[in-house]
Amino acid sequence: MEKLLSIQNLRKSYGQHEVLKGVELKIEKGEILGFVGGNGAGKTTTLNCITGLVEQDSGKIMINNVPKSQSLDYKKQFYFIPDTIHVFPNIAAYDWIHFVLKLYEKTDDEKLQSFINIFDMEKSIYKPIGTYSYGMLHKMALITAFTISPPILIMDEPLNGLDPLAVVAFKKCMKEYVENGGTVFFSTHLLDVAEKICQSISFLKDGKIVLHERVENLLVDGSLETIFMEKQANEG
Ligand SMILES: Nc1ncnc2c1ncn2[C@@H]1O[C@H](COP(=O)(O)OP(=O)(O)OP(=O)(O)O)[C@@H](O)[C@H]1O
Numbered sequence: 763m764e765k766l767l768s769i770q771n772l773r774k775s776y777g778q779h780e781v782l783k784g785v786e787l788k789i790e791k792g793e794i795l796g797f798v799g800g801n802g803a804g805k806t807t808t809l810n811c812i813t814g815l816v817e818q819d820s821g822k823i824m825i826n827n828v829p830k831s832q833s834l835d836y837k838k839q840f841y842f843i844p845d846t847i848h849v850f851p852n853i854a855a856y857d858w859i860h861f862v863l864k865l866y867e868k869t870d871d872e873k874l875q876s877f878i879n880i881f882d883m884e885k886s887i888y889k890p891i892g893t894y895s896y897g898m899l900h901k902m903a904l905i906t907a908f909t910i911s912p913p914i915l916i917m918d919e920p921l922n923g924l925d926p927l928a929v930v931a932f933k934k935c936m937k938e939y940v941e942n943g944g945t946v947f948f949s950t951h952l953l954d955v956a957e958k959i960c961q962s963i964s965f966l967k968d969g970k971i972v973l974h975e976r977v978e979n980l981l982v983d984g985s986l987e988t989i990f991m992e993k994q995a996n997e998g
Contacts, residue, residue, distance in 0.1 A: 764791040766914055766945045767812070772821035774807055781807050783969030785821070789914070789947055792940055796956035797949040798986075799966035800994055805949040806845065808966065809918050812947075813842040826913045838866060841910050843903040845918040851892025855883075855902045858891060859909070866910045877905040880931045897923035904928075908935045915939065917948040921955060933959060953986040965993055 765788050772785040781804040789795050797805050810816035812823055814830065814837070823830040825839040849858055863869050878887050881901045886894070894902065900923050907915050915936075924932060936946060936959070950956050956963060957977060963986065965973035973993060980989055 765789070766791040766793075767825050767947065768823070769808075769812070770822040772808065772811060772823065773819045774804075774811055774816065775819060781969060782811070782818070782821075785966070785969070785971055787964060787971055787974070789945060790962075791945055792943065793962055794936065794940060794946040794960045795948075796960035796963045797947060797966065798951070798953065798956065798963060798990065799949075803966045804969055805966055806918055809842070809844075809916055809947075809949060813840065813916055815842075815844070839912060840914045840916050841866075841907045841912045843900065843907060843915075843917040843920055845922065847899045847903055849891045849899075852890050854888050855891050855894065856887045859887075859902065859906045862906050863909060866912070868910045870909065874905070874909045877908050877935065880935060881905055881928060882931075895923070897925060897928065900924060901928055904932060904935070908939060911939060911942070911944060913943075914945040914947060917946070919950055920948050921950060921952055953990055957981070957986045965990070967993060 767787070767789040769785055769787040772782050773780070774782040785808055797808070799805050807816060811818040825836060828836045828839055830836050859874065860869070863874070878884055881904060883898070883901055883905065886898060891899070891902070900920065904920070920932065921929060940946060960977055962974065962976050963980060964971050977986075980986060983989060
């Protein structure tokens, strides 16, 4: 299988606190990979290193054969939805989305409108972002992401704050995106959801990946919840 994202020996410390101690990860093209681990394990730090919000101390990261050092080209390979979305509050969501689409050279109004409809945002898309709830901000980011349809979509706990209708829309859009050649990497604590929508799971503990396996192989030994509990308790 073709590797879409690869991470070699990723290390990151905050002061004396060594958070990432040599993370190794490969994501195949067309895969939905769930990133799990306890609170403070370093999932967000890993995603921030991949997406350039944080500079790693060492390690090599490539997306679609483009190294992170090739900044502009590299940034066009992914779209990142962080857990906390910071955008200028006075801009209308529609204008902000257009601005981002231009950066990615992906201005397709028809496609954009279809995702606005799918996420039920027709009435609020022209309102200032500062008036948005947490869930609405995430819907705006998902509309942007699926309209851009980059080689890989990276998300930090994307299901947080979504109402049940938005969760259904999210799953539908993600399925279509992957069927059309997209790849997804997202962190989550919702193991029952991960079990249903991910092809593979990576488990981060003590600064390293302690498990990377296809979901169908993991489920032979029980639910993801059981496996999570065992890994959290046993592995060093
Ligand atoms: N900017 C920072 N400065 C200092 N320490 C930080 C910083 N960001 C994160 N950390 C620490 O790094 C560790 C990993 O944090 P991170 O947010 O990456 O974990 P996580 O796996 O995403 O956690 P959660 O599941 O709770 O969201 C934690 O101990 C956290 O306190």
